[in-house]
Amino acid sequence: GENVEQHPSTLSVQEGDSAVIKCTYSDSASNYFPWYKQELGKRPQLIIDIRSNVGEKKDQRIAVTLNKTAKHFSLHITETQPEDSAVYFCAAITGGGNKLTFGTGTQLKVEL
Amino acid sequence: EAQVTQNPRYLITVTGKKLTVTCSQNMNHEYMSWYRQDPGLGLRQIYYSMNVEVTDKGDVPEGYKVSRKEKRNFPLILESPSPNQTSLYFCASSLRDRRTEAFFGQGTRLTVV
Numbered sequence: 001g002e003n004v005e006q007h008p009s010t011l012s013v014q015e016g017d018s019a020v021i022k023c024t025y026s027d028s029a030s031n032y033f034p035w036y037k038q039e040l041g042k043r044p045q046l047i048i049d050i051r052s053n054v055g056e057k058k059d060q061r062i063a064v065t066l067n068k069t070a071k072h073f074s075l076h077i078t079e080t081q082p083e084d085s086a087v088y089f090c091a092a093i094t095g096g097g098n099k100l101t102f103g104t105g106t107q108l109k110v111e112l
Numbered sequence: 113e114a115q116v117t118q119n120p121r122y123l124i125t126v127t128g129k130k131l132t133v134t135c136s137q138n139m140n141h142e143y144m145s146w147y148r149q150d151p152g153l154g155l156r157q158i159y160y161s162m163n164v165e166v167t168d169k170g171d172v173p174e175g176y177k178v179s180r181k182e183k184r185n186f187p188l189i190l191e192s193p194s195p196n197q198t199s200l201y202f203c204a205s206s207l208r209d210r211r212t213e214a215f216f217g218q219g220t221r222l223t224v225v
Contacts, residue, residue, distance in 0.1 A: 009152070032200035032211035043202065043216040051211060081142070088153060093210050098162065099170065100214060101144070 001010045002027040002094035006103025014111055021106045023090035024072040032093040033073045034100075047088075048075070058109060073110050080110045114139045118122035118203050125193055125224055129153065133188045135203030136220075141195040141215075142187040145170065148199040155202065158190050161186055162208075193224040 013019050026076075034049035050064045050073065051058045057064050061080075064075045066073040075085055090103040116137045125131055137144065146169075149159035157170030161180040175197055177189040190197060203217040204206075 006154070010219075034212070034213070036214075043218055046213045046217070047215070049211075097210050098168070099160065100210065101155060101171075102155040104152060 001097075002030075002092075002101055003093075004090060004092050004101050004103045006106060007092055008106060009104065010107045011094075011107070012109045012111060013039070015080060015082060017080055018086070019077045019080055019108055019110075020041050020070060021075045021076070021088055021090065021108070023092075023103050024070075025092040025101075027092065027094045028071065030071075030098070031097075033064070035064060035075050036091065037086045038088045038089065038105075044089060048078075049075075054060050063065040077108075080108075082110050082112060084108060085110045114215070116203055116205050116215050116217040118201075118220050120220060121218060123223070127194055127224055129216050131193060131222075133201060133203075135186045135188065135217055135221070136184050137186075137205040137215070138184065139201075139205060139215065140183065141205035143210065144180065144184070144203065144205045145214075146176070146186070146188045147152075147202045147204065148172065148215050149202060150199050158188070158201075188196045189215070193222075195224045198222060198224050 031052040036044035037047045038044040061078045063076040085104045087105045142163045146158040147155040159178040167179045201220045204214040206214045
């Protein structure tokens with residue numbers, strides 16, 4: 001079936017450095033790719049998303065890039081801060097548009 | 113306040129004792145779904161519903177049931193819970209256009225002993 005692979009599973013960076021999380025998807029019909037942030041003990045919340053008709057989207061320190069040919073997309077966080085520490089999930093619309101399939105998550109730790 | 117509400121937040125039960133986790137949203141969303149979250153496996157979809165009386169299996173539906181009799185409610189039913197259903201469960205809702213934000217409930221931590 002359709003799946004979404006996410007790497008790395010854990011990522012440690014120094015405060016101020018950049019962090020990059022990568023995902024690949026298998027369903028060539030996927031056309032929507034959101035990213036969710038889950039802080040410890042909290043629910044996942046949308047931080048940014050991108051649709052298949054654009055290659056890049058930016059919101060302050062966060063950006064997402066999409067390569068439809070290679071079927072991969074990435075989350076870029078610049079100037080990381082301790083409050084960026086969380087689990088990040090990528091996702092893709094699959095199943096003919098009926099399902100939102102998540103990656104396995106990346107635990108990001110921003111160290112002082 | 114727009115929200116998705118799950119109950120209970122925490123539940124410890126014994127194998128085989130039927131239980132229901134409720135989910136309610138006040139945003140008039142057509143689409144609702146249930147996920148389970150397990151370490152290293154991310155969020156896996158159990159069931160989803162496109163609208164009232166329309167439900168379909170997700171990726172891990174075995175051992176679960178759902179119903180959608182009203183637009184706002186989407187309960188998750190475990191007829192005979194087993195220890196492998198110990199997990200963190202999330203309900204989520206979104207507009208009919210799936211290319212929009214999914215709003216999650218606060219989660220239900222279920223332990224089956």
